[in-house]
Amino acid sequence: MSGSLHPFDPGQASSGRGQLGQQASKRAAAFRELDRTIPKDEHQWREARQMQRFETPEDVYRTVSSLIRDNQDALLHEDLRRLVAIADCCVESRKDETKAYRKYRSRFGYGLADNIRPTDYTIRNYMSLVRGLVTLIDQVYPRLRHRAFEAVLYAPLNLPALGYYKQEPDQFKSCFRRSKIVPEVQASLTPNLAFIVAIRHPELPYKAVCEALNTKVLGEEEHLRFVSVFQSQRPIPYMLLDPASLDNKSRYDTARDQWRFVTVPDLVGYELFAIPESIQQTIATAGKQQDDCVRQEVPGAAVVRFKWSRDHEEAVSQVVSELRIDRAF
DSSP states (O other), rough: SSSOOOOOOOOHHHHHHHHHHHHHHHHHHHHHHHHHHHOOOOOOOOHHHHHHOOOOOSHHHHHHHHHHHHHOOOSSOOOHHHHHHHHHHHHTTTHHHHHHHHHHHHHHHHOOOOOOOOOOHHHHHHHHEEEEEHHHHHHHHHHHHHHHGGGGSSOOOOOOHOOOOHHOOHHHHHTTOOOOOOBBBHHHHHHOOHHHHHEEEEEEEEHHHHHTTOOOOHHHHHHHHHHHHHHOOOOOBBBBOOGGGGOOOOSSSSSTEEEOOOOOSOOTTTOOOOOHHHHHHHHHHHHHGGEEEEOOOTTTSSEEEEEEOOOHHHHHHHHHHHHHHHHHO
């Protein structure tokens, strides 16, 4: 016979099975570590924030500012910095791929192996892994809100782990337990990769940044709020939008040049109280004053200023008085 089959080598089969076993073992270890590092209850969230120094308004601003400006911070591990750099590369490569890759190499000159500079193909793979993580975070957002983005401060983010997360999305999501949603300072300056990269590139539309990172969960309104808080350097208790309300693209209708009425997106964690009819009438009168607004000339944004009328003052005073009586402050 002109062609003959190579003899079967049991050693080769054994080696193949061994490699598969090693991969499975590494994957299992990665998910065990992810499950260990993601907080599961309020006590664990407090502990994680204390350890990461992401607890007070000052801590929150310092952390997010360091990520945006790429400042040296011993509390921010190198894998997190790499993650932000790759996300930045995802956006910049849409304008100039060569320049974006050169910039990434200047910051992270080597890949996983020593003395081997990442090729263009390798960097594209990195970007695919980061976009995959962004998509997964979007999917756990409904059960955690801002804490879904905060998870990047605690989770293992090495490149092999990102690959496992992308391969096993359901196992990744199973590590995130539903959390009680209440206003927290961490929400007003959440380490959302899209927000961090967008503020680095004010010349780009926020929508373009979201498309580059494959994220759809938070819109321009929340991004502008993030920018405002960052510029003020004063994170405040806040609660990001309920996913059920995300179909409302904006509370400001640019086509009709008017504000749309919306309901409060989520009342979980709050106690409801009854407002007497007399106060409701005062509030209704004050609400009519909202039509008396003055447009502000702010490039690239629809901003209006409302007057604080006597009716507003009266409505607020009556509600506060009612609360004091009801709660015995």
